[in-house]
Structure formats: C-alpha cells, structure tokens
Amino acid sequence: MRFLRLIGLSLMISLLAACTGSVSGLPPVSTADANQYRLAPGDELRIIIPGLTELESNTAFTVNDQGQLSLPLLGSIAVSGSTVPQLEQRIASQLVERKLMVAPAVSVQPVKLRPIYILGEVRSPGEYPYRPGMTVVTAVSVAGGFTFRANRGTVAIIRQVNGQATTSKASENTPIQPGDTIKVVEKWF
Numbered sequence: 438m439r440f441l442r443l444i445g446l447s448l449m450i451s452l453l454a455a456c457t458g459s460v461s462g463l464p465p466v467s468t469a470d471a472n473q474y475r476l477a478p479g480d481e482l483r484i485i486i487p488g489l490t491e492l493e494s495n496t497a498f499t500v501n502d503q504g505q506l507s508l509p510l511l512g513s514i515a516v517s518g519s520t521v522p523q524l525e526q527r528i529a530s531q532l533v534e535r536k537l538m539v540a541p542a543v544s545v546q547p548v549k550l551r552p553i554y555i556l557g558e559v560r561s562p563g564e565y566p567y568r569p570g571m572t573v574v575t576a577v578s579v580a581g582g583f584t585f586r587a588n589r590g591t592v593a594i595i596r597q598v599n600g601q602a603t604t605s606k607a608s609e610n611t612p613i614q615p616g617d618t619i620k621v622v623e624k625w626f
Contacts, residue, residue, distance in 0.1 A: 474614055476516045476524065477597065478502050481549035484528065486541055497548045510537060518599070521545050550615035555580040557621035558587035567615040574609040576619055588624035595620065 476482075480500045489510070498506050504517025511531050516524050525543040532538045552564045553576055560581025568575075573592055583589055594607045595618040613619065 475518050479551045483546045483548050485544045554618040558584045558623050571613050573607050573611050586623045587621050591622045593620045
C-alpha cells in the first residue's frame with residue numbers, strides 16, 4: 438500500500454512539473470522585437486505625400502492578405518515585415534525612380550492595427566483592439582482581469598517573427614504588439 442502511495446505521489450509531482458514547465462521553459466520575449474513593430478496583413482495605414490494630389494487626402498489603405506498595399510500611381514508595394522520608416526523610404530524611392538517627384542516627403546501613419554487575442558484564465562477571453570503602449574497587465578485588464586485560477590506569473594505571448602509563430606515567456610510589464618496572442622495558464626495548487 439505504501440508503495441502505491443509513493444507511485445501516486447511521484448506521478449502527481451511529475452504532472453505538476455510538466456504543467457508548470459510548459460511556460461517556464463520558454464525564452465523571454467525579446468525587447469528588440471517589442472520595440473520594432475513590423476507591418477502585416479490587416480494593418481490600416483494613412484499615407485500622406487504633400488504635392489501628390491492622389492495621396493494628399495485622408496484616405497486609409499489596408500495591407501492585404503499578401504502583405505501588400507495598393508497605392509495610386511505606384512501599384513502594389515510589398516510591406517509585410519517592414520517598419521513604418523522603412524515603408525516611408527520605400528515609397529519615397531519609388532516616387533523618385535518613376536520620376537513622379539524629386540524629393541518627396543512621405544508620411545505613413547498607422548490608423549488601425551491588428552487586434553490582440555487573450556486566451557486562458559481571464560474573465561472574458563477573446564479578440565480585443567490593440568492600443569499603443571499596452572502591456573500584458575493592461576491587456577488582461579481589458580479582458581476583465583485574471584480569474585481566481587490564473588497563474589499570474591505564467592503568461593505566454595505568441596508572436597509572428599519573420600513569418601514564424603514564436604512562443605515566449607512574459608511578465609506583467611512585457612509590452613505587447615498588434616497581432617499578439619496572450620495566453621494565461623491555470624495554476625495547479
């Protein structure tokens with residue numbers, strides 16, 4: 438009988454270790470990734486180029502499923518994976534190459550960025566709009582806060598990096614980006 442209790446206890450300990458190790462063994466979120474936002478399908482951008490009547494208005498353009506913007510006079514431009522300054526430079530270069538402008542001043546302003554997703558032990562899991570400056574704790578508060586079963590110290594962020602989904606360990610103060618999925622796991626004791 439004592440032997441069976443020892444086996445049961447060792448199984449329980451190994452199960453608990455496996456459950457808590459699912460996030461604890463992950464690498465932390467890279468701060469370089471968090472500070473360098475990359476454009477992707479679904480982002481809505483306002484592009485203003487003074488002196489070019491087709492792009493002087495407040496028209497917003499959405500990055501399509503292929504990661505491209507379709508702009509008047511320029512056609513399709515690949516933008517997925519680019520930062521906002523890189524896109525501004527790419528548009529300016531194309532305007533100069535096509536001899537449409539000599540020294541264009543291009544302004545790209547994000548209007549609406551991809552939503553975030555919050556899963557797991559929060560009161561209202563689901564899709565929420567991204568707001569600049571969000572951290573894990575502000576995103577969780579938007580989702581109604583942690584449930585009583587939530588392991589507040591065990592949060593994972595799933596983020597697209599170079600076209601690949603990466604999962605990283607996060608703290609409550611980790612900055613999030615548009616398109617991130619935040620997963621709050623359940624505590625076991």
